[in-house]
Amino acid sequence: MNDLVIVAEADGVATLLLNRPEKLNAFDLPMREQLSDALEAVAARGARVLVITGAGRGFSAGGDLGFMTDLKGRRAGYEGLRPLVEGGGSAVTRLQALPFPTIAAVNGPAAGGSLNLALACDLVVATEQATFGETFVRIGLHVDWGGSYFLPRRVGLAKALELCWTGDMIDAREALRIGLVDRVWPHDRFPAEVKALAERLASAPQASVRLAKQSLRAGLARTLAECLAAETEAQAECWASPDSAEGIRAFVEKRKPAFGAGEAAEAPTARAGARFE
Numbered sequence: 001m002n003d004l005v006i007v008a009e010a011d012g013v014a015t016l017l018l019n020r021p022e023k024l025n026a027f028d029l030p031m032r033e034q035l036s037d038a039l040e041a042v043a044a045r046g047a048r049v050l051v052i053t054g055a056g057r058g059f060s061a062g063g064d065l066g067f068m069t070d071l072k073g074r075r076a077g078y079e080g081l082r083p084l085v086e087g088g089g090s091a092v093t094r095l096q097a098l099p100f101p102t103i104a105a106v107n108g109p110a111a112g113g114s115l116n117l118a119l120a121c122d123l124v125v126a127t128e129q130a131t132f133g134e135t136f137v138r139i140g141l142h143v144d145w146g147g148s149y150f151l152p153r154r155v156g157l158a159k160a161l162e163l164c165w166t167g168d169m170i171d172a173r174e175a176l177r178i179g180l181v182d183r184v185w186p187h188d189r190f191p192a193e194v195k196a197l198a199e200r201l202a203s204a205p206q207a208s209v210r211l212a213k214q215s216l217r218a219g220l221a222r223t224l225a226e227c228l229a230a231e232t233e234a235q236a237e238c239w240a241s242p243d244s245a246e247g248i249r250a251f252v253e254k255r256k257p258a259f260g261a262g263e264a265a266e267a268p269t270a271r272a273g274a275r276f277e
Helices: 029-045 065-073 078-097 113-119 135-139 147-155 157-166 172-178 187-202 206-219 224-240 242-252
Strands: 005-010 013-018 049-054 102-106 109-111 123-127 131-133 183-185
Touching (some): 005 029, 049 187, 065 078, 102 113, 113 147, 123 172, 131 172, 147 157, 206 224, 206 242, 224 242
Parallel strands (some): 013 049, 049 102, 102 123, 109 131, 123 183
Antiparallel strands (some): 005 013
């Protein structure tokens, strides 16, 4: 089987490459299956950061229209499409469950389900040549792969409805303006900027990074009192980490801290969030 999704890792940064450039990295069933396998592999490797990007000139065109055309030609019912839709849902669920930072590096068009794959990441960064669209309405389909969850949380309900109802592709600057993406960089600097951001997060104190992800996400459904209690427990775990001693010492000594990311990676537990999840 061709490597439709490739995983590489260096210095704590795992990179997941969507690798079907001749089809603008559009998802058929084999590619969707490899995406799930790749996410499982990343979870097992103990990476500190995950970057998802696309091979060639784009991130992904979303679902493979050739695959859908074949289904329609065979008069296949929804059962033919279900594995792509539900499998994609399982993939974004697995992506969301990763305890470390995840970054979607959108290097070109991101349409349909692939846009929602990107939105499932903690951060979405883009080259200035990237474009984005919830294009399902163009072919009479409904948003999937978690778009109904991620999109309104990013841009608000009214803008989410507009994007879904029109199916318009928007450019990177507009995506930044409405909050769909977090950073936009010039195309020629994009790989270097993504690498620098990922390495910065990978070298940060891992107890702090992972517990912040856990607490802030859970905080969206908590009361203030629950957030304060969870913060206290998370702070206790960070205080016990060797990285807090190193960070404080380095601050006093006016030098750059040398955080032991590997040593601290196992520090966070579920205890800080268990009481209020």
